[in-house]
Amino acid sequence: MVSWDPRIEEMPKEDLQRLQYRLLKTLVYRLYSFSEFYHERMKAQGVHPDDITQLSDVRNLPFMFKSDLREHYPDWLFTAPQEELVRYHVSSGTTGKPTVVGYTQRDIDNWTTSLARGLTSCGLGRGDVIQVSYGYGLFTGGLGLHYGAERIGATVIPASVGNTERQIELMQDLRATAIACTPSYLLHMGEVAEKMGVSIKKDTSLRSAILGAEPWSEEMRTRIQEWLGVRAYDIYGTSELYGPLFCECSEQTGIHMWGDLALAEIIDPSTGEPLEPGERGELTVTMLQKEALPMVRFRIGDITQIDDAVCLCGRTHPRIKRIQGRVDDMLIIRGINVFPSQVEHALMGIQEVGSHFQIVVDRKSELDTMLIRVEVSPEAFSDRINDLMKIRNTVAQRLKGSLNVAVDVELVEPGSLPRFEGKAKRVIDRRKI
């Protein structure tokens, strides 16, 4: 195994936790002293830096939400003066007012180092040609990956997004060995390439894909790997945490969250209480070394689990599983948290039904009911009612297996469920509480 910084990446867990505690303590003192926002928040919460005496005391610190950034637009939460900043990035603001993030030179260095470790861990380095097909500009994706790729000595093609045919020509002509983009854009590239008579698998040197910035699934990974002949790695980050930041290693068993940069917790989204190790819940991140725009217990809204076991690759830092949904989408059915994305994943493996679905939640005599409507695929249609009932039962069993809650399944005609461009609204909640 090649590591960018083995001393940190393979640091014994106890040492790593000691380092995290030291960084947390320093951070809390700094914020309590120099940030009005954090000072007020901590006072309101009744916690003083002196109360933080071990790493797990992080749970006593107040949460921070995306809305805090919006409400303090543009830069009221910054803890570095403007002359210390070397860059701004601005989020698109599709879900509200845009948010501005700022970076000191040390922030950029930490961001770049984090990506250098991640890219190295999935086998990239000097000699590789990395096509960066994330947007360059105000979005963090393009420039973030760009600096990370340069840092490991790879050659960067700063392709940005769009002009897909040109991208495929460049990929061939400059012999790109890796691409960084969204999984949906890579699938789109694969389709455009085929129309051009180019097989990415056979006619290009591409062998790795660093995919993120949107949710995707294991099924998509399998499809991408088989169809395009690449190893596909999940990368995670948000602009508040610098940008794309953490990446899977060549084992592909979760995203290494560098503990010297970030302290990750999983909490129950409804109560805010920390969950047991391995449980699924909302990812909450404290950035331990951020200078310009600190983040303490930032609730990103993504649902995942933490695996704290030492990875097969030897790295000791905790791994998060693939993002399994958004807190905003979570349904509570008879006390069990259910995410529409779980339904989507379960359905993807069943050939007899299509990928469109609708969830109808209701409450009958004090009991929650969940009905999932799916379209029968024309290929699977049999005119025997028994065969159709079998399909329905298969779907119900599969869903029950992955959701841990019994569901009703209704087979509907193909094309009859609503289609969505952009964000899908697949849940109808009829419960009157």
Added chain:
Amino acid sequence: METDQYVIKQISIFSENRPGRLAAIAQAMEEEKVNIFAFSIAEADQFGVVRALVNHTEKAHKKLTSMGFIVSFTDVIAVRMRDEPGGLYAIAKVLGEAQINIDYAYAYSGRDAAVLILRVNNVKDAITTLLEHGVTLIENSFFR
């Protein structure tokens, strides 16, 4: 024994179990000038399957598919049945003794005799067996 002429193409349509679906199918058939000889509806709780013997099966298939319905062809046989007590028994008995299972059946009263439409687990054996026992089958050319 040549059995092909007795194999009849039935169209089967997947339909949600709600008001207006049959009307949509029937209206489409009218628009295409397709005549329905016989049909039945099998229902589960939220969906059903409409099965029909029509003339112009391809035209019906094309029209319904273009409307978004799932349509498939199923091989069935049509048996001429005495329209009097014991008519059905005579046929069912022959098939039962030959261990041929009837998946589903429906019937209509024709001009000069009743007609029983059968979907069986083994079409070829069913045709042979019925013919051997002197039962009259209707050829597929009748339904065009």
